[in-house]
Structure formats: structure tokens, C-alpha cells
Amino acid sequence: MENELLKKIKNNNFKISVIGLGYVGLPLAVEFAKNGFEVYGIDIDKNKVKNINEGISYINDISNNELLDLVKKNKIKAFENYNILSEVDIIIITVPTPLSKTKDPDLSYVLNAVNNIKNHLKKGHLIILESTTYPGTTDEVIKPILEESGLKCGSDFFLAFSPERINPGDKIYKIKNTPKIVGGVDEISGKLAYEVYSKIIDSVIIVSSSKVAEMAKLLENTFRAVNIALANEIAIMCNILKIDVWEVVESAGTKPFGFMKFYPGPGIGGHCIPIDPIYLSWKMKTLNYNARLIEVASEINTNMPRYVVQRIADILNEYEMSIKGSKILILGVAYKRDVNDIRESPAIDIISLLSDKGAIVYYFDPYIPKIQIGDLEIESVELTKEVLKESDLVVLITDHSIFDYEFIYKNANLIFDTKNAFKNYSEKIYKL
Numbered sequence: 001m002e003n004e005l006l007k008k009i010k011n012n013n014f015k016i017s018v019i020g021l022g023y024v025g026l027p028l029a030v031e032f033a034k035n036g037f038e039v040y041g042i043d044i045d046k047n048k049v050k051n052i053n054e055g056i057s058y059i060n061d062i063s064n065n066e067l068l069d070l071v072k073k074n075k076i077k078a079f080e081n082y083n084i085l086s087e088v089d090i091i092i093i094t095v096p097t098p099l100s101k102t103k104d105p106d107l108s109y110v111l112n113a114v115n116n117i118k119n120h121l122k123k124g125h126l127i128i129l130e131s132t133t134y135p136g137t138t139d140e141v142i143k144p145i146l147e148e149s150g151l152k153c154g155s156d157f158f159l160a161f162s163p164e165r166i167n168p169g170d171k172i173y174k175i176k177n178t179p180k181i182v183g184g185v186d187e188i189s190g191k192l193a194y195e196v197y198s199k200i201i202d203s204v205i206i207v208s209s210s211k212v213a214e215m216a217k218l219l220e221n222t223f224r225a226v227n228i229a230l231a232n233e234i235a236i237m238c239n240i241l242k243i244d245v246w247e248v249v250e251s252a253g254t255k256p257f258g259f260m261k262f263y264p265g266p267g268i269g270g271h272c273i274p275i276d277p278i279y280l281s282w283k284m285k286t287l288n289y290n291a292r293l294i295e296v297a298s299e300i301n302t303n304m305p306r307y308v309v310q311r312i313a314d315i316l317n318e319y320e321m322s323i324k325g326s327k328i329l330i331l332g333v334a335y336k337r338d339v340n341d342i343r344e345s346p347a348i349d350i351i352s353l354l355s356d357k358g359a360i361v362y363y364f365d366p367y368i369p370k371i372q373i374g375d376l377e378i379e380s381v382e383l384t385k386e387v388l389k390e391s392d393l394v395v396l397i398t399d400h401s402i403f404d405y406e407f408i409y410k411n412a413n414l415i416f417d418t419k420n421a422f423k424n425y426s427e428k429i430y431k432l
């Protein structure tokens, strides 16, 4: 089976299916399609399927023109059901891996996708999981489910893990020039996955197992979470010491070796950094090991929105105002610059904490027209002179590049800048 599939891959004679067409899946599907492969996307979200088939993109990094062109050339087609799997050779899973309410890994989306694949599994299929997960998922959870079909992994079908490293909004590192790790549950599966990604990615690194690939992804994101927590705690310490943390980070960053700049912020968000380390600490708990550094980092980062609200109270206090009754404009609610994603965004916690304390809170974010906090639906205001002048305090949470910082500075009364976006201004600016 493996030689037949290898030949198909080498001859560019394979069809591919991407399951889960979100921030990861759609750009990946587009990249394969741009390279001439036929891609069949599958998503349980009817609207996404409809939009794709009409050439309408819902991801900032993919333009409507680019998508429409590929749809017209029959390079991309989206489906709501899995029947199309009988016609493809490669299946890549990019569904969500969130946490449950009790902060445990929620593999339900992956399991749903895998059970659907099992029902359509045929000899010669290569399945690759890209969703971030704890070590052992591909080998110990997914493989046995797929083998319930009666087909054998490593001879009838093949299975690998390849972590996704996409950085939404990044103008330099795209799918093609971001090196990709692959690890098979057996040697041949890894080799086949390597050949597939080599078609669209400049540098593919093959590792000895799917577990190594799973753990490498968790190391990358735990590294980020821990270092951001360090920067956040340094910011808290600098505030007590009355030192500018931003100047401290920049000056430490002049060291050409042994240091890497991480910046503080109002908290961490998105589907990766706050969640992925918890997948690892959960797995370790099942093995009676307490991943202390992850727990501490997570606690520091999760508390940042509360810290921001405390600082807001302190700033207002200097002007004999209280949070209760103050008009507070939040600038940016996306979890990071230039994206339209609010998952786990600290802005949501900050707005919610301020509302609970009786502030009149509103926000402006050109990428997020409305947000839902519990039963409350809030729409983005327009960023006019009047809105800025009427606000007692403007709090910058997300430093989108398209903000007109000069205009905001000129018209705002007071600014609390959690991102050092107003570094060229000094009066009436309070920094994290």
C-alpha cells in the first residue's frame, strides 16, 4: 500500500481533504490548492461551507479574490459531510482542541472527526492530525479507533502528527516558509507525511515518532506562556519599583546572546498559548507529576486582566474618580494585533470586570463588530473625536496597526496603554 501511495505523492497525483476549515484549516487548504492540488474541505459549520463555495473568506489572511479564484478553478470545494473521503488519499485534521469547563482537554471535536473518518476509511489513506494535543493522542487514542475499522495502521492505512505553527496576522512567516515538524506513529507513516508537506513547505523536519512531534508543539507554546508570564511579573514588579518595564525589556534585549525579548501585556488569549500548556500539565497529572512551572505561569497570565482593572482603579483614583460611573473606552478586543479572533481574549475579562464594578464601558475594534459577554451584546462604537473626548479613560488592550495613534492621543483625556503603543508620547499616558 505504502509504495502505491508514495508513488501517487511523488507524482503529484493525490487528492487531499482538510477537516475543520478555521484559522488553521482554511489557510492550509488554500496553500495546497494554490500549489495545484485538489482540496476537499469538510466542516460541520454550514455557513463556512457555504461561504467557501461562494469564494467568501472569513479569515483575515486569506482574501476573497484568492479564494474565489481557487473555487472557480475547482481546486477547493467544501462539504458538510464526510462522504467525499472515499475519493481522497490524504486527510488532514485541523479541528479545535479547547479546554472543558473544568479545564481538562476537550478532545470531543477530534474524536468526532476520527469516528467519521473511521466510517470512510479505506486502504491507502494517510491521516495526519494537526490539532494541538497532549503526547500520545495520535498513537494511543486515534490509532485504536481507526483500527476498529478492521484495517491495520502502518500497512493498510497510515497515521502521523504534524503540529500547526501558523501565526495569524504574520506578514513574514506564512505556511510555506515556516518549517514543519512531522512524526509518524510508525516510520513509513512519518515518511509519507514528510513527502506530502514537502510539496508545499520549504523545510520539513521528520522526527522519530508522533509523540515527539506532539511534545515539540507543547514545548514551543509552553515556552511562550512561561516567558510571557515572566514579562508580566516583571511588569508588576517594575510598577511597584516605579521603573518603566518597556525600557527594561528593550535594554535587556540589547544582549546579543542568551536573552530573547518577551513583552508584558493585559493577559494572554487565542486558541493556543493559554490552552496548550494545560494539555501538557493535565497529561502529567494523569502520571502523578505536577507541572509546577506551567501552573504558576498560567496563574500569573490569567490574573493579568484583574491587575489591569486594579491599575485602572488606581489611575482614576488619582483624578478623584472611581470605576463606578466612569466612562471607559477599550481600544481593541481581539486577542492580538491585526486579527479578528476574540477567543480567550483578555479584553473580554477586562470589560466584564469593569462592568461588574459599575463602569460605563464601550469598545472600538475595526475587526470585531460585536461581542457577547454572557447575556450582554456590545457593538463596537465608531472612533470619533467626540467618543474619545467623552471618555474619562481610554484603555489600549490590542495594538492594531491600523489605529491612528496620533488622532487617539490628541483627543483622549487619559490613556492607559497596556502595549506600549504610545511609546512616542508621554503626557497623560499611563503604561502597564
Ligand SMILES: NC(=O)c1ccc[n+]([C@@H]2O[C@H](COP(=O)([O-])OP(=O)(O)OC[C@H]3O[C@@H](n4cnc5c(N)ncnc54)[C@H](O)[C@@H]3O)[C@@H](O)[C@H]2O)c1
Binding pocket: 019, 020, 021, 022, 023, 024, 025, 042, 043, 044, 045, 048, 094, 095, 096, 097, 109, 110, 112, 113, 130, 131, 132, 133, 164, 165, 166, 167, 168, 271, 272
Ligand atoms: N489558531 C491558531 O493560531 C493555531 C495555531 C496553531 C495550532 N492551532 C491548533 O489548530 C487546531 C484548530 O484551531 P483553529 O484556530 O483553526 O480552530 P477554529 O475553531 O478556527 O476552526 C476549527 C474548525 O473545525 C470545525 N469543526 C469542528 N468539529 C468538526 C468536525 N467534527 N468535523 C469537521 N469540522 C469540524 C469548526 O466548525 C471550525 O470551523 C487547534 O487544535 C489549535 O490548537 C491553532
